[in-house]
Amino acid sequence: MAMTTTTTTTTTICSTISPLKSPCTSLQPPSVSSSSSSWKFGTNLLSKEAVTIAAANEAVVLARAAVKVARDAVALASLTEEVWFDGEGGRGVERDGRSDLMFRRKKRRKRRKGFGRLEVDDRKDGQCQRLVMYEPVQSEYFGWPEEAELCLRLQDQARLDAVRRRIAETQEYEPTLEQLAKALEMKKRSVNRILCNGRESLKSITCSHRKLVISIAIDYQGKGLGLQDLIQEGSIGLLRGAQRFDPKRGYKLSTYAYWWIKEAIISAISKNGRLIRLPGNTWAMGAKIAEANSVLRTALRRSPSYDEIAEVLNVHVSTVRLHFERTKSPLSLDRSLTDQGCMTLQEIIAGPDETIPEKIIEKQLMKQELEKLLQTLSKREAHILRLKFGLNGQAPQSCEEIGRLLKLSRERIRQIKVTALMKLRRIGIATNFKAYYA
Structure with missing residues (x-):
């Protein structure tokens, strides 16, 4: 039984190490006739070879793991920096x-x-x-009763702020809490509670509708303001809508405040989106022109002309042309025209006609001729014409302004002006200035 067990163990070891070593057919167990010393020597030799092969396998596994770790390190080092x-x-x-x-x-x-x-x-x-x-944009959703309570608290604070502003405008200083409570005929503790509840309601409404504001602000990116500025303006519009929200109508605050958020963002873009501010009616017309331009571009598969856009909007062509001229992006005169920066835009733009020497001389001669003609009139007539047409270097004034200055009626100033112009026509003013307009 002892010999059978030894043979089985030796065969198992040989089958395990066979892929890495030569076949184990040569390593046969010693015969029964062998001495005990030779049998012990063979067993020790097999155990040493098994340990060596196991250590080699473990080293291969560790080497593969090291290669994998090195690849991961290279991949981590090549990732993009994020802030x-x-x-x-x-x-x-x-x-x-x-x-x-x-x-x-x-x-x-x-x-x-x-x-x-x-x-x-x-x-x-x-x-x-x-x-x-x-x-912190996690939306803390409120039900209808909670929204109604928050809006009512915010409206109470708005009324209190209106009273505070009215007192500040009247007395020219910020009223204290006691003066505010006295003006409202309330206790100081009640006024303080309204202020605290208003601040908490403002924070709760802003946080609960943060995602709504962001979803609206994202659509207006790239129009002159950054995303953070758009979110800020949208939050202001949200609070403005919450102050006017009527919970008794039955709809949610988000439905009512949607228009206020959008209106606040559009208003902020129109005021601060450009270096040179444009009037509000220009922005309104610009939205219509942009929509018509997009529709015509899709239908015609080309850029539409001014006439085609004007025909769709039923406006004059000059209105469309004027809009495109006014909405151009401003350029800096110090802008470099080349990569080397040796020439700027200011160096190639022509100056106004007033800076040309010939025009300056013509203007001086015209002033001299005009002074000779005004000397043919009375002093009052010449003075009124100078004020009316700005010939004295000041801005032109109306007949009413001249009348207040000379203590005469507006109609009397108009009569004097007409009489003076008729005298100049009889003298032949067109003949004297014909050379300057030829």
Whole structure:
């Protein structure tokens, strides 16, 4: 029985190490006639070879693991840098070389804490850098009763602020809490409670509708204001709508405040979206022209002309042309025209006609001729014409303004002006100035 067990063990060891070593057919167990010393020597030799082969296998596994770790390190080092903005502290912390797993875990932890993810592409020096900003955008959804209560508290604070502004305008200083309570015929504690409830309601409404504001603001990116500015303006519009919200009508605050958010964003773009501010009617016409331009471009598969846009909008062609001229982006006169920067835009733009020497001389001669003609009139007639047409270097004035200055009626000033012009026509003013307009 002892010999059978030894043979089985030796065969198992040989089958295990056979892929790495030569076949074990030559390693036969010693015969029964062999001495005990030779049998012990063969057994020790087999055990040493098995340990050596096992160690070699372990070394191969460790080498493969080291290669895998090195590849992962290279992949981590080649990842794009991302800037993470913590919503709580407001400070930027640079984190370089994050794997996808770490990225997902970070995103999940931030979402659980109530921080939403906003990605903005910021191009700087020709390179696109992705800014990942975390802000507290978790929406705390309220039911209709909670929304109604918050809006009513906000409206109470708005009425209190209106009284405060009225007192400040009257007395020219900010009223104290006691003066405010006396003006409202309320207790100081009640006024303080209204202010505290208003601040809490303002924060709750802003946080609960943050996603609504962001979804509207995203559609207006690239029109002159950044995403953060658009979100800020939309939040102001949200609070303005909440102050006018009537819970008794039965609809939700988000339905009513949608228009106020959109209107606040559009108004902010029209006021601050351009270096040179355009009037509000120009922006309204611009929206119609942009819509008509998009529809015609899709239908005609080319850029539409001014006449085609004017025909669709039923407006004059000059209105469309004037809009495109006014909405052009302003250019700096110091802008370089070449890569070397040796020439600027200011150096190639022609100056006004007043700077040309010939025009300056003509203007001086015309003033001399005009003074000779005014000397043929009475002093009052010449003075009124100078004030009316700005010949004295000042801005032209109306007959009413001249009448207040000379203590005469507007009709009397008009009569004197007409009489003076008739005298100049009889003298032949057209003949004297014909050379300047030839």
